[in-house]
Amino acid sequence: HNMSCRVLRQWARNGETSRNFRYVVYVNNNNLLNKRQKHAQDLILEIIQQYAAIQELTVWVKCLDYLLEEESDTDAEREKQFCKDMLATDSKSELIRMWDERPDGVLDLPDAEGEKQPLKSSEKEIHDVIEMIRNSKGLDDADAKSQIEPGLVAALSRFNRAWRLDKFLANQTHIFEKASDIEAGGISKLQAQFFLQARAAYASLDATEGSAPTIAVHILPEKISSSALDNIRKYMAATRIPLSKLVEESGKTVRQDRYTMQLISLGTARGKGGHQWQKLDDEKSGGMDIIDHMPLDIDRLLAHDPGPFFGLKLMLGSVDPDIDRSSKRKDRNFALYGENCTRLTMEEMEKC
Numbered sequence: 001h002n003m004s005c006r007v008l009r010q011w012a013r014n015g016e017t018s019r020n021f022r023y024v025v026y027v028n029n030n031n032l033l034n035k036r037q038k039h040a041q042d043l044i045l046e047i048i049q050q051y052a053a054i055q056e057l058t059v060w061v062k063c064l065d066y067l068l069e070e071e072s073d074t075d076a077e078r079e080k081q082f083c084k085d086m087l088a089t090d091s092k093s094e095l096i097r098m099w100d101e102r103p104d105g106v107l108d109l110p111d112a113e114g115e116k117q118p119l120k121s122s123e124k125e126i127h128d129v130i131e132m133i134r135n136s137k138g139l140d141d142a143d144a145k146s147q148i149e150p151g152l153v154a155a156l157s158r159f160n161r162a163w164r165l166d167k168f169l170a171n172q173t174h175i176f177e178k179a180s181d182i183e184a185g186g187i188s189k190l191q192a193q194f195f196l197q198a199r200a201a202y203a204s205l206d207a208t209e210g211s212a213p214t215i216a217v218h219i220l221p222e223k224i225s226s227s228a229l230d231n232i233r234k235y236m237a238a239t240r241i242p243l244s245k246l247v248e249e250s251g252k253t254v255r256q257d258r259y260t261m262q263l264i265s266l267g268t269a270r271g272k273g274g275h276q277w278q279k280l281d282d283e284k285s286g287g288m289d290i291i292d293h294m295p296l297d298i299d300r301l302l303a304h305d306p307g308p309f310f311g312l313k314l315m316l317g318s319v320d321p322d323i324d325r326s327s328k329r330k331d332r333n334f335a336l337y338g339e340n341c342t343r344l345t346m347e348e349m350e351k352c
Helices: 004-012 017-018 035-055 074-087 093-101 124-134 141-159 165-176 186-206 224-237 239-250 275-282 298-304 310-316 321-326 347-352
Strands: 020-028 059-067 160-164 214-221 261-265 291-297
Touching: 004 035, 004 310, 004 347, 017 035, 017 186, 017 310, 035 059, 035 165, 035 214, 035 261, 035 298, 035 310, 035 347, 059 141, 059 165, 059 186, 074 141, 074 165, 093 124, 093 141, 124 141, 141 160, 141 186, 160 321, 186 214, 186 224, 186 239, 186 261, 214 310, 261 275, 261 310, 275 291, 291 298, 310 321, 310 347
Parallel strands: 020 059, 020 214, 214 261, 261 291
Antiparallel strands: 059 160
């Protein structure tokens, strides 16, 4: 068997469950990833496209660095520009003034019923941060800016661009050579990403009517600041409410798959295996487990390409407990990495 057959055939035979799910991959084009991690991200996207082609999946790519072109809706365009203007402001007093004087209809606060929701809206998040800034006399301009960035990036998410993965790969160089549309730090964008994920997961888990089960794949740095991780954990904690209800209805051992997340941390053999992301994975178990962590040694990945088990772990590890457990086995058929560097393609697999 050629290498494409040895690696991709297992996915072709055992990955049919993926046809039940909608896939969204979140990528980064900012200072969160170093050059080598970005190469690994590119390789992961290429291999996901091979998996998608084999199982006839449509995979979407989202990136919080880029926004849609000008909106035809003037109110929406005004809101987008307001958020961008606030992100471009470096003065604490100017942030407060702009928020207090924002135009009618821009980032309106939720009504009394909305205030009771377990997860804040972006508007409420920004409002609360502004009030904290207003009342914190010792907070300087830089601190104020760092506090407000994640909420503003989250508010801009409704204007974020999304691409089909095949189209994205065909145009990636053109897309990524453009400067980011959002003037915020990479770590602020990452926190906003999980703030949005918590809301999306909560909405799916709490819905009375069915929606397409979604697997959100996040390509991440191996390590982030402890404070950013604490914020992410707080966001995700709110999903416990609808999860508990679903688990009570269907049983503790049935893993809920309405909305799950696959975290891929890009590390090396010298690192700690993405232990921070593993904490998120370990916080829930049984039916409550909607997060799976896949730590990668990018040196091995770039040198040897993916192995036979890479696709099953990446695409189904968050929804299939058997696959999740099997990733710890040492058998050759469960290897995450290949044996040499060969471009894997469905065409090569089918020739074998």
